[in-house]
Amino acid sequence: MQFMKKFLSSAWQALFGDPVRAFGVVSLGLLLALAIAPAKEHFSQWHGYQRRYLTLIRDRGDAVSLRRRFVPGIHQIWLPDLGVVDRCTTCHLGLNEASLSDVSQQPFRKHPAIPHTLDGFGCVICHGGQGAATTVAEAHHSERAGEEPILPPRYIESGCGQCHQNALPGTPQLNLGRTMLTRYGCVHCHAITLPDGSKVVATDHPPSLAHIADKTTREWIYSWLKDPQAFAASTTMPNYKLSDADASDISAYLVSASTPQAGDAAAAGVQSVAHADPSAGPSLYGESFCSSCHAVQNAAGNLVGGDVGPELTRIGNKVRPQWLTAWLENPRIYDATTPMPHYRFTAQQIVTLAGYLQGKSDSDYGASVHLDTADGRQIAHGRKLIVELGCAACHEINGVQKPENFAPELSTIGSKPLAQIVFLPGMEHTMSSYIVAKIREPRAFGASVKMPQFALTASQTDALTTALLALTNRSRTMPDKLRVAAIPETNYQPAGHAGKLIDELACFSCHRFNGRGGDMAPDLSWEGSAVERQWLTDFLHNPNTLRPSLIRRMPRFNLSESDNKELTDYILTVYQSPSIDPELAPTAANSPEIVEHGRQLFYSKYACQACHIIDTKTDKGYIGPTLTQVGSRLTAAWVYAWLRNPQALRPGTTEPNQNLSDDDARALTAFLMSLKGPAGRGAKQ
């Protein structure tokens, strides 16, 4: 203590004993204090990167121009509209330098080509992270106070989805994720409102369970509930991981609450038909193009067929024979809005198909399930579980109300503050890893979590995560001019008896009309301008294929003469393109010279035979439809308009627009219209 005092007083004496000396010491201290700021800058991380950048470009051929564009100091992209303050370009110095695309030393490489400029959008909109930070750690990895580290590159398409509500050709993962949100019915439980105020609507059509006992047995329901994927690998129904007792009680309630549906038991006239030749089953299944919508597992375990309807691999294990015949006779009685067409099968065909489908069964499936008759307490418990698990959010169930907002809304899930999230131990504290974990195994977050287990692949989970991460606050607050709206599905409904036929035949399941419908088959909004009456009548009677390379095809419906005429008339009068004027079409009476000139153009100048067949002996191309009898199928006005600009009539068609001159288009039209088939041949094939 004594020594300390002595030491201090001697130091004081030495430094400030003399006024001049004291002045010197104080000035020196001040000088040093003033030097701290610039020194701090000199030793800062970004300054180091800028020095390294200068070293990197020093030896390059374009060093002079690179050097000229280099601005020392902190850079900033400030976009108040978007809430962007990005200083990333302070270190990422080569992002806009075309010549630095070969540089592997980060952070100096050129940004890969994307449709937007750096100055227009900044960095964090797509990449996340802390744009205003000026150290690597803070900008990239900060988790302070709910800040989010940068987005792993595999979810980068979520950035696009904040402005682009439409499906972009370059963002397949985002598009898939968005489709899955509706296709897997996520939005039945989780409401999602898009920035434009529209609601995301499910497209999965979960069946009503109001008459379930007509369709299947309690044992099947039990096995299904225990493990839906064991019955049909491709089903979108999730697994609720129910105990045996719970599954038994739920099945008991469903069966006890089911009411009989008139018409399910008795398919008139069908019972009297004797069993058909079993070999007719597969061919009728094939001819009816059931596989365009339904998949079946083949011997190798691969699913073959479409996914519009349920998988049929073990359908015989599921449905009651009477129900199946009634369904095949007219599915709309059991389910008025089913995507399945009313085929108008004959009684003979129904028996044949039903027999064939009933044979698709697996004797091991559900063999060990024996359920005792349930008592009232168990049935009541089943109902309680149904309410708790929210089954009625998807399925219509007698005696249970559809719950509103059953699960948390996800409209801004991409911006949910991390502080509100309970992460699992060992989990990365990011939104993306939280969403992935939640989708992959919801019950890992606690046994009481109600969200069921979905059967998804890793890339499906990533796609869903991408779509969810796009739902940010920024996507709602940004200026409207930046937003690219999705083209909403219209609620177009054709009128009258023809409209009813179009509904019954479920044309919308595959075709699009006026902005509503599927995309499996051509858009028919302007079909009336395109085709000839006789051809259309014949085609509706017996759709012969136009494209040999297509796997999914138009099925044949047993339409009556009057229904056929009704539909033909409707299509020809209503589905007319305003841009096609039949009066302006090149007349059919074309001179042989023009026709011959057209043939030359077809085979030589435009080489159309690359994709189309006219002469089945010499032409082989089969990308586009066969044109052997196109003169009897299409109208001259349509052919001419199509040749001039195919995309104007059918956006997205792969037929290239060859920018034909008016003369060439007229000559080609004349040639194509000269290719007539024998009248009415389609019907006899």
Added chain:
Amino acid sequence: MMKRFAARITFRSSAWVALLALATLAGCKQNAPPVPGLKATAAGTAIVESSGGHQVGVTGTALSDPLVVQVNDDQGTAVPGALVEFHGPAGVSFDPAAMITDSSGQATTSVTLGSIAGRYQLSAVTPGKSRPVTLDIVATALGYQQRLGSILADKHCNRCHDPESSPQRVSNYDNLEVKPHPFTEGNTLNKMSDADLTSIILHGGPALNRSALMPSYGNTLSAADVRALIAYTRAVADPPYQPAGTVYARK
């Protein structure tokens, strides 16, 4: 005052050192010796690719098919129980990064590519009897533009240009009198300049005195689409495409 300043400096530089050390550690971790739990019971003398090489994926995502390699002995017989390690440049990750070959002598891993587009040189290494043996594997990561090109090629071009059919797409290649080249055909396409490629895509075969079976796409595709198609062609060319860009001389 002095002391405080000195402390600041040392703090700064020590932070620097720590950061560098961390970064190096993180960098090394990828190639660090594998999980100690793995115990090899055998060793082979050769390693060959079974499947999953030459895949084209997307930056930052997992390749669609797993990478499968097989360890063999001198006679070419599969060796079960041998250690295999997978290595790649920074940014590439393997799940798992090291494993013991299964009963058929094979090791399977799923590969996630880095965030930079381009060709990735991966390798599978087995310790061998006397010295390690290495198998080199190439994978390509497509960036946004190249992948847009691949999607457009699938929609518009591959039915003619790709001789292979898939369940969704029947190839039209065999029906063409003059055969186009698959976009991976580097031997032919690398010799064509970007300007030539643009010209034949925009104006069709006749623009380069070639067959009219190649249609013109100038009124169907945008300029950006055509750039994307070319970027894709360049990215998947085999042998690799070497751009003839500016040659930078050292001063």
